[in-house]
Amino acid sequence: xxxxxxxxDKIIRAxxxxxxxxxxxxxxxxxxxxxxxxxxxxxxxxxxxGWAPFHYPRESDELAEPWxxxxxxxxxxxRAASFLEDQxxxxxxxxxxxxxxxxxxxVTWIPEVVNExxxxxxxxxxxxxxxxxxxxxxxxxxxxxxLLTAHDLGNYWSSGGKFRSAEMAEYLNVxxxxxxxxxxxxxxxxxxxxxxxxxxxxPGTHRxxxxxxxxxxxxx
Numbered sequence: 673x674x675x676x677x678x679x680x681d682k683i684i685r686a687x688x689x690x691x692x693x694x695x696x697x698x699x700x701x702x703x704x705x706x707x708x709x710x711x712x713x714x715x716x717x718x719x720x721x722g723w724a725p726f727h728y729p730r731e732s733d734e735l736a737e738p739w740x741x742x743x744x745x746x747x748x749x750x751r752a753a754s755f756l757e758d759q760x761x762x763x764x765x766x767x768x769x770x771x772x773x774x775x776x777x778x779v780t781w782i783p784e785v786v787n788e789x790x791x792x793x794x795x796x797x798x799x800x801x802x803x804x805x806x807x808x809x810x811x812x813x814x815x816x817x818x819l820l821t822a823h824d825l826g827n828y829w830s831s832g833g834k835f836r837s838a839e840m841a842e843y844l845n846v847x848x849x850x851x852x853x854x855x856x857x858x859x860x861x862x863x864x865x866x867x868x869x870x871x872x873x874x875p876g877t878h879r880x881x882x883x884x885x886x887x888x889x890x891x892x
Contacts, residue, residue, distance in 0.1 A: 683818050683821055683822050684818060686821055687817055687818060687821040687827070688875070688876060688879060689828055689829070689875065689876030689878075689879065690826060690828060690859075690873055690874065690875055690876070691765070691769065691828055691830075691857075691873070691874040691875075691876075692769070692772045692773065692826065692828070692857065692859050692871060692872075692873055692874075693765060693768035693769055693771070693772050693871070693872050693873075693874070694768055694771045694772040694870055694871050694872070695768060695771065695870065696753050696754055696757045696767050696768065696771045698771075698870045699750050699753065699771045700772075700863070700866070700868065700870070700871075701746065701747075701750075702745075702746035702774050702860065702863060706860060706862055706863070707745060707746055707774075707775075710774070710775070710825070710860050711745070713823050713825070714743070714775055714777070714820075714825070714858065715743070717816055717819035717820055717823065718741050718743070718777065718816060720815065720819055721812050721813070721815035721816035721819060722737060722739075722812060722815075723815070724808060724809075724811035724812035724814075724815050725808060725811060726738055726804070726805070726808035727801075727804040727807075727808065728801050728804055728805065730782055730784075730805060737808075737812075738781050738782055738804075738805035738806075738808050738809055739779060739780065739781050739782075739808070739809040739812050739853075740779070740780045740781075740782065740847075740850055741777055741778070741779050741780075742777070742778040742779075742780070742844060742846055743775065743776075743777050744770075744775065744776040744777070744778070744844075745775055746773075746774055746775060748776075749770045749771075749773055749775065749776040750770065750771060752770050752776070752835075752840070752843070752844065753767045753768070753770035753771040754767075755840075755843055756770065756834055756835075756840070759839075760834065760837070760839055760840070762834045764833055764834060765833070766830075766832075766833045766834045766835055766855075769828070769830065769855075769857050770857075772857075772859075772871055773857040773858055773859060774825075774858050774859050774860040774863050775858040775860075776855065776856070776857055776858065777816070777854075777855075777856040777858065778832070778835060778844070778846070778852055778854070778855055778856075779809065779812065779813050779816070779852075779853050779854040779855075779856065780809075780846065780850035780851055780852050780853060781805050781806055781808075781809040781850070781851055781853050782805065782849060782850055782851075783802045783805060783806075783849075783851060784798050784801055784802055784805070785798075785849075786798045786799065806853070809853050810853065813829060813853065813854045813856070816856060817829060817856065820856075820858060824861050825858055825859065825860060825861070826858065826859035826860075826861070826864065827856055827857065827858055827859075828856070828857045829854050829855075829856055830854070830855040830856075830857060831852075831853075831854070831855070832852040832853075832854070832855040833855075835852055835855050836851075836852045
């Protein structure tokens with residue numbers, strides 16, 4: 673039996689970026705019974721991902737975590753795709769990504785506001801805390817990606833593009849004050865098998881550019 677370290681190492685190295693896109697006009701529905709199979713898997717992965725460390729309790733809405741997750745199941749993701757294309761007239765890839773995914777999770781973080789009248793020391797302290805909040809949310813997102821990979825669910829971490837707009841936040845009822853860090857597009861393996869030829873798959877561009885030169889063993 674492989675050790676826990678070997679299993680984790682394999683999952684980390686197995687995760688890869690693949691952008692899955694379809695024209696909004698050719699959206700492919702996810703069968704309700706298939707969504708029901710994966711619903712708890714996605715929600716469970718999110719809950720476990722929330723065990724990422726955070727340095728400072730955010731203490732917003734009586735919740736300590738500095739992150740929030742907004743889940744769009746297939747039908748909602750397709751409506752968002754249509755809204756982006758038809759109402760906001762977005763021509764970039766976001767509508768096509770939303771049209772192709774099986775589910776979409778928008779992960780936001782909640783920065784602390786720096787009072788302009790505060791002295792420099794206070795401003796620097798708040799800025800440092802916000803860096804910690806952002807780093808913690810990034811750790812949560814990485815946990816989520818690895819758990820999805822472990823469940824054989826395709827995943828792509830996008831910075832969000834037009835999903836970051838105020839219009840989309842209002843449309844999706846994302847509270848004011850939250851900032852989008854990651855739009856995680858998920859593909860169920862069964863949907864990959866159902867591909868009708870209308871789906872375009874684009875691999876990540878940086879996977880083969882990895883190096884080891886960034887590791888330095890310190891000697892003082």
